[in-house]
Amino acid sequence: MDVVALPRSEAIQVFPLQSFVTCGGSEVLKCCVYNQNYTVSFRNNTALTTGTPSTYQGNLTCYTYSQTVKCVTGAMSSISCVITNRLSDTATSQQMMSMYYLDGPTCNAMDIRYMLPETPSGKNYSVPCQDINPTLLGNIIYPCKDGKWGSQINQCYSATIFLALQDVKDLINGPDVEKNLPLFLHKIVKIARDERDNIATLPKNIDYMVEIISNIGNSNATITKPMMEDLLQTVDIMVNNDTAWTSKEDQSVTVLKSIENVSKNLQFNGSIAINESIHNVQLFGAVVDKRTKYEVRFLMAGLNGSVTIRNGSLPRDSNKVVSIAYSTMKDLAPQNKSKKINALVMSTVISDVSNEDLDKDIFNITMTFTKSNESLKNPDCVWLDLDNKKWTNSGCTVLDDSEKEVKCSCNHLTSFSNLMGEGDAEFLAIITYVGIGVSILCLVITLIIESVVWRSVIKNKTSYMRHVCLVNICVTLLIADIWFIIGAALAPMSNANPNLAACATATFFTFYFYLSLFFWMLVLGLILFYRLIYILHDMSRRIMMIIAFTLGYGCPLLIAVVTVASTAPNGTFVSQKICWLSADIKTKTFLAFVIPALTIVFVNFIILIVVICKLLRPTIGERPRQEERQNLV
Incomplete structure (x- = not known):
């Protein structure tokens, strides 16, 4: 069988996304794809025109095509880029290039780090991120409104992270997940270290990194300690800067859910601890029987936390229990309107056990949380509903509220923390x-x-x-x-x-x-x-x-x-x-x-x-x- 790769549609880069041309004017359109033996064509309506190879940008080969716009007010041409391999299979660019007849009020051309051409009001002009940094993909969008340029919208993202996302999708859908996943996890932590600054400053990178973690969480593959160390080091880098997570509360829920899923498949004997060389995430676990008390303690960023499951609460004779704590997740997770997350966020899971398997009349998990802000009052012990992406207190009660700590008791498992109000x-x-x-x-x-x-x-x-x-x-x-x-x-x-x-x-x-x-x-x-x-x-x-x-x-x-x-x-x-x-x-x-x-x-x-x-x-x-x-x- 002859198998020839095709690029994913989102990996096909086109420029410009919008072009505004005067009557009878033309524009050179560009389509770039990662180096392969492809035929690159431009589709205008139904007509296909083969592009001309022009430049190389890193690992990308770019092709050009010249298009003329009609002299009709409101006239628009939409052109897509079509990639064809030697088996005649095709892939079409996810983004379309649109050409407009330039008419009516406009924003004046402006030379910043690059030239913004004259653009009609109500339209956007997009600049490829590759023109600024060859290692980036995506676009920087400049909206034109009422004859004035608006603030830029940065949609750049790392080409390396994007390719890693494509790799993990192929890996999860492939036949050798168990074999290839350890190598991928070792690779992704290196990528996270190299791309640390980009992850902290480009929100789109957070989206793709979360999608990578989500794919790993859904793989249901067996996880060893070295694999878990690589994964947690990656998450540690991701959650280090809360600025990059602005308006991304749902993404933080995805991370929590994915790490819980992976933890259920973590293989170890006796006990396990992953708390070295990472600052924002810690993991502890132990194999305990039904008659033994499970207890772990966390210390991160000046905050303490502990998890205790009393003896007699666990459902089986041998239980593999894992607890994970996050120090920065209190700033990233969905926020309550009237109260604030005021402690570590701690998750606890038991392998092959769901909340439906627990007897809520018998099961009891007790947690202590150090208050990150001691001026806040009225604590509420809560857990994060991962499906509805909101905090709820059902099944949890406050056992003690001291000056520095809150003690909580719950009858089920998931991600827990405590919410506190402004008091006075x-x-x-x-x-x-x-x-x-x-x-x-x-x-x-x-x-x-x-x-x-x-x-x-x-x-x-x-x-x-x-x-x-x-x-x-x-x-x-x-x-x-x-x-x-x-x-x-x-x-x-x-x-x-x-x-x-x-x-x-x-x-x-x-x-x-x-x-x-x-x-x-x-x-x-x-x-x-x-x-x-x-x-x-x-x-x-x-x-x-x-x-x-x-x-x-x-x-x-x-x-x-x-x-x-x-x-x-x-x-x-x-x-x-x-x-x-x-x-x-x-x-x-x-x-x-x-x-x-x-x-x-x-x-x-x-x-x-x-x-x-x-x-x-x-x-x-x-x-x-x-x-x-x-x-x-």
């Missing part, structure tokens, strides 16, 4: 709103008083500048408080939708005006320092006003804009939970506020010390006017 969050929210409300009222009263007494208190330059600073301090704090309340009101919606534009807007203005408040405090301190130290130097009021407003509003605006420009494209400007700067320790966006604010406080403290010393020990011959001195003080 509602009370604290009331305090916040009342406090901000009082602040706003007092600031309004202060501004009214300033407007009434303004003419009587600006008798000289020093007094004038001092009151200008006080008014601007009140105005910036007032506006910041208003935006703070808006952000607080938007916070629940932001938690449900982290990409909410209104939350980002509220965060920007709150950040800007609170920062401006500190800069006006700096201006006030500098004026005090200048008027007291440089007695003989007299700066005009106009210059002082220009410097004051530049420092008070210009500097914070520059900091705010730079912060947004450097963090918003990566989605790290706004916190996932509240409408404020992200406090993620990896991105450190909040430092854009903390560092300038603390620096200003420090500078003003130094000015205060200097001024106090100057007032207590004036220089000989120095006789500042009494009125000026009173205004300064």
Whole structure:
């Protein structure tokens, strides 16, 4: 029998996905496939045209074809790439190339790292990831809306990971799964190490890695300890960065379910432990009889956990029990609306035993969870319904809730953790709103008083500048408080939708005006320092006003804009939970506020010390006017 390979349709790369051409214009289309002796053709409707070999990109051979667009408004041509092997079998590209007659409002051509051509509003332009990095597949999509380019949508993924996914599909459907799976697992952990950065930054890679793990979990193959070590090291790398898992809660459930399936087929005698050279996943297991208590303990990322199955609970005379704990899964798994996962996620399985085989009146599993956040209250012992992908507490009860730990008891097996609420969050929210409300009222009263007494208190330059600073301090704090309340009101919606534009807007203005408040405090301190130290130097009021407003509003605006420009494209400007700067320790966006604010406080403290010393020990011959001195003080 003569067997000749054909590429999978998703492995056939085509470019451009969309092309926008003026009347009678043409476009060179490209189709790339992994090196084989294939015939590559382009299908336009029913017509097939053989492509011309043009370039090589890594292991890819690319073919080109030129197509002309008709001069009809709304005209469109759809072209696919067809691969034919020497047995005349064919495979067609999963993605179609579309050509449009360019008419109506457009986004202007733009040269970034690559050229974005003029594109009609309402359409997208796709750039092949291979043009940026030959080791990547997929596309970067640029949407055009209302004549303006939108934010890019990165759908790049590693060619190596993609090929590994095709390999595991072929392996699972092949005749020698038991023989080939150990080699594949050893290969995939090497790929995960090499592609660590890509896995952490490209969400599509997470999708493919999860699909690989899912295929392994569904293989029902016998698993040895070395195979399990390779698999857990791969998962350890996958779950190391929670940023890459944004909006991928369902994928985390797939990982948990797949590892449970694999663990049921894990072969060992006596006991087993896999906890070396991995940071986010640990596995312990033991073969125990019906009369023996099963007990294991976990320690990861400063969190403890334990699993105990009391004697007499196990269904058979010999039971192979395996427990797996995840330290980062609390941030990746589906979240409850009102409570947060506050501990390790721990799974326990028994080989060849399902929950239906357990007598729920007899079976009992007890777990202890160290609280990752001790300020949270009202613990709830829960298990993850892997089919419905949500947490539920049926069959579980809280045995003990101490300051640092929660003890749970359940009558079945699966993935467990504990959920905890904010405790006094509602009370604290009331305090916040009342406090901000009082602040706003007092600031309004202060501004009214300033407007009434303004003419009587600006008798000289020093007094004038001092009151200008006080008014601007009140105005910036007032506006910041208003935006703070808006952000607080938007916070629940932001938690449900982290990409909410209104939350980002509220965060920007709150950040800007609170920062401006500190800069006006700096201006006030500098004026005090200048008027007291440089007695003989007299700066005009106009210059002082220009410097004051530049420092008070210009500097914070520059900091705010730079912060947004450097963090918003990566989605790290706004916190996932509240409408404020992200406090993620990896991105450190909040430092854009903390560092300038603390620096200003420090500078003003130094000015205060200097001024106090100057007032207590004036220089000989120095006789500042009494009125000026009173205004300064």
